[in-house]
Amino acid sequence: MRIESVSPKEWGEFLATTGASSPFHRPEWLRIVEQHSGLRTALLLGIEGTAARVGLPLSIGRRGPIRVALSPPPRHAIPFLGPVLARDGTGSDALQEFVGALRGKWLRGYWRIVKIDTGPWVRDLRPF
Numbered sequence: 001m002r003i004e005s006v007s008p009k010e011w012g013e014f015l016a017t018t019g020a021s022s023p024f025h026r027p028e029w030l031r032i033v034e035q036h037s038g039l040r041t042a043l044l045l046g047i048e049g050t051a052a053r054v055g056l057p058l059s060i061g062r063r064g065p066i067r068v069a070l071s072p073p074p075r076h077a078i079p080f081l082g083p084v085l086a087r088d089g090t091g092s093d094a095l096q097e098f099v100g101a102l103r104g105k106w107l108r109g110y111w112r113i114v115k116i117d118t119g120p121w122v123r124d125l126r127p128f
Helices: 008-016 027-036 090-105
Strands: 002-005 040-048 051-063 066-071 115-116
Touching: 002 090, 008 027, 008 040, 008 051, 027 040, 027 051, 040 090, 051 090
Parallel strands: 066 115
Antiparallel strands: 002 040, 040 051, 051 066
16 A cells, blocks of 8 residues: 555545544645644545555644644544444555555654544454
């Protein structure tokens, strides 16, 4: 699985194909959070072949001297965010592959604090 950073338009198109996301995943909401959090929002898709299987919005940046990757960012009244899974039935396996790719490329040796609070639609928390 490869991870790609996508535009808000592509993110919205992916959300339209999923069965489980929250209003907090919408590009419009994430844009507002980005404006008020001081963190940049990275919209990441885990892609196998030509199909997006997993999506994850990450708020990334610095808090003092520490680099952080958060989903959701604290103090913004978002109870959960975390990954969104495609509706194709590959949820748990795709999520594990995504987290492996995320650790291997995006988070290796760079981020000091990584926090991901998943929504109630993610029942298998082994990847986290």
